[in-house]
Amino acid sequence: MRNAGPRFQSKQRIDYLIHSLKEFRDNQRSGADTLMAAAIFGASDAELVALAHYAASK
Numbered sequence: 001m002r003n004a005g006p007r008f009q010s011k012q013r014i015d016y017l018i019h020s021l022k023e024f025r026d027n028q029r030s031g032a033d034t035l036m037a038a039a040i041f042g043a044s045d046a047e048l049v050a051l052a053h054y055a056a057s058k
């Protein structure tokens, strides 16, 4: 599973990942109401930040 997710290393990329996760959660992406939005439905801002850093550490 090493290559299963996107690679995010720099702070800028982590910030962009957080931004994208919030867009999914809040259904502000075009093609809203997606599987991805369902995956993080109800997550708090802090949880999305933690998720982004976790993903970046992989």
Ligand code: HEM
Residues within 6 Å of the ligand: 006, 017, 020, 034, 035, 036, 037, 039, 051, 052, 055
């Ligand atoms: C059960 C967990 C997850 C499922 C089922 C899932 C599913 C999906 C799906 C189906 C898409 C395509 C867009 C859509 O149809 O919604 C997507 C996009 C995306 N997912 Fe997930 N996802 C999960 C977890 C995560 C996690 C943990 C992260 C990162 C922390 C993540 C980051 C992204 C990003 C950044 C995109 C957009 C990719 C792009 O626009 O090129 N996903 N996800």
